[in-house]
Amino acid sequence: MQLSDKALKLVSDHLKDHQKRLTHILGVCEMAETLALRYNVDLDLAKSSALMHDYSKYDSYEEASKYLTKEELEECYKYPFMLHAYLSAYKYKELISDNKDSFNAIYNHVFGRPNMSILEKIIMISDYTEKNRTYPDCIEVRKILLDGDLDLAIYESLVRTIKHCEGEGKVAHPRQLEVLKEYEERIKNRWI
Numbered sequence: 001m002q003l004s005d006k007a008l009k010l011v012s013d014h015l016k017d018h019q020k021r022l023t024h025i026l027g028v029c030e031m032a033e034t035l036a037l038r039y040n041v042d043l044d045l046a047k048s049s050a051l052m053h054d055y056s057k058y059d060s061y062e063e064a065s066k067y068l069t070k071e072e073l074e075e076c077y078k079y080p081f082m083l084h085a086y087l088s089a090y091k092y093k094e095l096i097s098d099n100k101d102s103f104n105a106i107y108n109h110v111f112g113r114p115n116m117s118i119l120e121k122i123i124m125i126s127d128y129t130e131k132n133r134t135y136p137d138c139i140e141v142r143k144i145l146l147d148g149d150l151d152l153a154i155y156e157s158l159v160r161t162i163k164h165c166e167g168e169g170k171v172a173h174p175r176q177l178e179v180l181k182e183y184e185e186r187i188k189n190r191w192i
């Protein structure tokens with residue numbers, strides 16, 4: 001059995017009462033498949049990571065405390081939306097595979113990390129641009145991505161996500177700003 005078949009079974013069962021979330025997850029999987037083929041990334045790893053990226057979206061803090069380190073739990077007190085990403089990564093490791101690249105891709109899918117692998121980039125940007133996302137920002141970034149500019153798509157998604165967070169009065173996560181800086185440099189250096 002392929003990892004992605006196992007992941008599909010697990011997530012469909014775990015999120016059976018969250019159909020909208022499942023639709024989003026299948027959209028992420030479809031985009032990740034397209035990008036994995038384009039960028040020559042292992043298809044089964046890309047699809048299984050995409051399918052598991054939001055596996056723990058509705059899991060409790062108590063469940064997370066069985067897997068996350070003390071430092072990770074403390075971070076999640078301040079940035080609660082990180083909890084599902086960290087826990088989903090641990091669940092992937094426990095239930096699907098101990099592949100480190102997949103673990104990192106799920107762990108960092110909310111806004112990436114410095115020096116991401118191609119798989120990490122794929123999962124992060126597929127989450128933002130999957131076909132069920134209908135915000136104008138997501139549509140614009142999807143176009144950049146499908147036109148073939150992965151790094152620019154990531155940069156634009158970060159700019160827009162940070163602006164959106166600021167609009168809601170939320171503080172940007174320090175890692176989010178670090179990744180933004182890295183991609184700003186990458187884009188700038190193309191023209192020198």
Ligand SMILES: [Fe+2]
Nearest residue numbers: 053054084109
């Ligand atoms: Fe997520």
Ligand SMILES: [Fe+2]
Nearest residue numbers: 024053054127
């Ligand atoms: Fe997601």
